[in-house]
Amino acid sequence: MRTEAQLAARMADQPPRLVPTAPAQERPVVILGVAASDPHVVANHLIAMHLRDSGFDVINLGACTPVEEFVEAWQRQPDALAILIGSLNGHAAEDLAGLGDLKRDYQVRCPVIVGGNLSVGANKTGDEAARLLADGVD
Numbered sequence: 001m002r003t004e005a006q007l008a009a010r011m012a013d014q015p016p017r018l019v020p021t022a023p024a025q026e027r028p029v030v031i032l033g034v035a036a037s038d039p040h041v042v043a044n045h046l047i048a049m050h051l052r053d054s055g056f057d058v059i060n061l062g063a064c065t066p067v068e069e070f071v072e073a074w075q076r077q078p079d080a081l082a083i084l085i086g087s088l089n090g091h092a093a094e095d096l097a098g099l100g101d102l103k104r105d106y107q108v109r110c111p112v113i114v115g116g117n118l119s120v121g122a123n124k125t126g127d128e129a130a131r132l133l134a135d136g137v138d
Contacts, residue, residue, distance in 0.1 A: 029080045033061030035095035040088035090120035100136025111138035
């Protein structure tokens with residue numbers, strides 16, 4: 001168990017937290033979620049916290065989010081700056097199949113950004129990014 005002095009010293013080493021100054025309705029919006037087959041949400045929550053602390057309004061769709069739900073969220077928030085999709089289990093390409101068609105059909109105007117582990121296994125072929133770009137990821 002840490003003493004108060006230890007906690008204070010540790011907190012002194014932390015960068016200051018940014019506090020949003022704009023009213024919620026004026027903050028830039030980002031849509032965040034985890035790919036359809038992926039239940040891993042720790043990084044998702046950390047990213048959401050950081051974005052909120054940095055002044056963004058985050059619409060967090062959570063884990064196991066199909067591409068259709070990202071597009072539906074964008075339809076409700078068409079001024080969103082970006083759609084951010086995380087993938088830890090490595091099945092991003094499979095989970096995002098059809099994204100390009102949905103973006104075109106619903107005229108999604110913001111970038112779709114994917115991050116995390118983009119393929120299964122330790123041996124990467126190098127074509128993961130090309131495959132995701134072909135599927136509509138920006």
